[in-house]
Amino acid sequence: xxxxxxxxxxxxxxxxxxxxxxxxxxxxxxxxxxxxxxxxxxxxxxxxxxxxxxxxxxxxxxxxxxxxxxxxxxxxxxxxxxxxxxxxxxxxxxxxxxxxxxxxxxxxxxxxx
Numbered sequence: 788x789x790x791x792x793x794x795x796x797x798x799x800x801x802x803x804x805x806x807x808x809x810x811x812x813x814x815x816x817x818x819x820x821x822x823x824x825x826x827x828x829x830x831x832x833x834x835x836x837x838x839x840x841x842x843x844x845x846x847x848x849x850x851x852x853x854x855x856x857x858x859x860x861x862x863x864x865x866x867x868x869x870x871x872x873x874x875x876x877x878x879x880x881x882x883x884x885x886x887x888x889x890x891x892x893x894x895x896x897x898x899x900x
Contacts, residue, residue, distance in 0.1 A: 811895045814880035814887050818873045821866050833869060836888050854892035855899070868895040 821829035843851035872891035
């Protein structure tokens, strides 16, 4: 019985390793979070995204990052960039938050190389 439970746990963990987590945050939800009173959740999402961009470029070893957000940029400034992008591109509110955030970051913080 113990062996069966152990095998089941291994299969569960191994199977989960292949799945990808996709956020359910879309442009509409991001606009609500970032332009309303829930800026803490918005800031956490955007700061995490900015951190992921840095890590992704490090892991690609020389691959061009999506954007180059300067260290001195405050989270409030990042929020303003995304809210401005959403206001200027209302059609993007139906898209995944990660996709439109990447475009907003790329436009506001282009890499120089």
